[in-house]
Amino acid sequence: MSDALAAILTGAAVTYGWRWLGTTLAGRLRSDSAFMRWCGCVAHGLLAALIARMVVLPVGPLEGTPLAARLGGVAVALVVFFALGRNILLAVMAGAGALVGWVWLGWP
Amino acid sequence: MTAEGEAAGYGSRGAALAAGARAAVGAPAVVLAASYVGFGALVRSVDWSLGMGMLSTGIAFALPGQIVALEMAHTGASLLLIATAVALTNFRLMPMTLVLMGRLRDPEAPRWWPYVLAHLIAVTSWLVALQKAPRLPVRERTPFVFGFGVTIWLVTLCATAAGFVLHDSVPALVSLGLVFLTPLYFFLMMVADLRQRARVLAMASGAAIGPPLHLLTPEWGLVLSGVAAGSIAFGLDRLIDARAARRADRAPDGEDPGDV
Missing domain, CATH: 1.10.287 (Helix Hairpins)
Known part of the structure; x- marks a missing residue:
């Protein structure tokens, strides 16, 4: 079994496991207990750490792009998001476009 | 029956299912498609096959965990660590499902039905289901959510394939942009949720x-x-x-x- 397949199956099993547990426990467990809130914090912290790593220390093709281009793309996406009434689609496209433009212009 | 049971609905389970599917075609599908195009491009960029990308989207159907599994497998992490990280990343699905299923309970539906429906619960379908389902008659709630979820699910499968193919058929510069869609999308989803x-x-x-x-x-x-x-x-x-x-x-x- 390839590493990719094993990772996908493991990830999917764990993911469905949470959905299964939520369905089984529906109506029997409070979702606002201290433990659940701690878990929510950990999930957000982990996701933020992942995003920061993908932007600051990417693996794959983005590795060859300047850090400033990636940070610039994030900044453009953020500005467009709030300037255009929280439109995620346009903001994401503007941010990606900014990265592509930056690299195309050969800026450092 | 509760008072909610009398709410005006679509008239039948079939009509509710179709209405759910229609509700998915539009802004939710477009935004999700863009982010899964990014995932498809990412799959290609780490040299996974198209089948692996489609499998991941089809059976995991929760983008953050899919990215975590891909990135960690790519950097050589062990399966135990991948399982831990995906569990932490996707933990939110548990309370989300818990809250939603409590409101979708249909006494006439078979016991296995909620467990099928559960697979389609992700951030987008959850937000829509929470908002829409309580306004429908009890027997039309799960068909609506199922129609919405399956449509979104099919869209993400197509988008994964599209991103994979696009990555190689557009100039290298543009595929950089496609791969960059994923972190941007997550970042903004988090920012949008910072209440x-x-x-x-x-x-x-x-x-x-x-x-x-x-x-x-x-x-x-x-x-x-x-x-x-x-x-x-x-x-x-x-x-x-x-x-x-x-x-x-x-x-x-x-x-x-x-x-x-």
Whole structure:
């Protein structure tokens, strides 16, 4: 079994496991207990750490792009998001476009 | 039957299913398609096959965990670590499903039905289901959510394939942009959701300690960052609450403690 397949199956099993547990426990467990809130914090912290790593220390093709281009793309996406009434689609496209433009212009 | 049972619906389960599917075609599908195009391009960029990408989208159907599994497998992490990181990333699905299923309960449906429906619960379908389902008659709720979820699911499968193919057929420069869609999408989804102080704290500390911890230990970095950032945020949030409570105790004569 390839590493990719094993990772996908493991990830999917764990993911469905949470959905299964939520369905089984529906109506029997409070979702606002201290433990659940701690878990929510950990999930957000982990996701933020992942995003920061993908932007600051990417693996794959983005590795060859300047850090400033990636940070610039994030900044453009953020500005467009709030300037255009929280439109995620346009903001994401503007941010990606900014990265592509930056690299195309050969800026450092 | 509750009073909600009398709510005006679409008339039949079939009509509710079709209405759910129609509701998915539009803004939710477009935004999700864009992010899964990014995932498809990412799959191609780490040399996974198209089948692997489609399989991941089809059976996991929760983008953050899919990215975590892909990135960690690519950096050579063990299966146990991948399972831990995906479990932490996708934990949110548990309380989400728990809250939603409590409101979708249909006494006429077979026992296995909610477990099928559960697979289609992801952030987008959850938000729509929570908003729409309580306004429908009980027997039309799960068909509506199923119609919505299956449509979204099919869209993400197509988008994954499209991103994979696009990555190679557009100039290398443009495929950089496609791969960059994923972190941008997650970042903005988090920003859009920053209404609670604890989450803001968790996001800030996660972003601050994520990269250095990754340099320190590429395998454990993500899991450690999540637990550390989450605990810091949780602790700080409680500390701030406790302080506010103490301050409120000391100023009982109606002073606004937030103004001090």
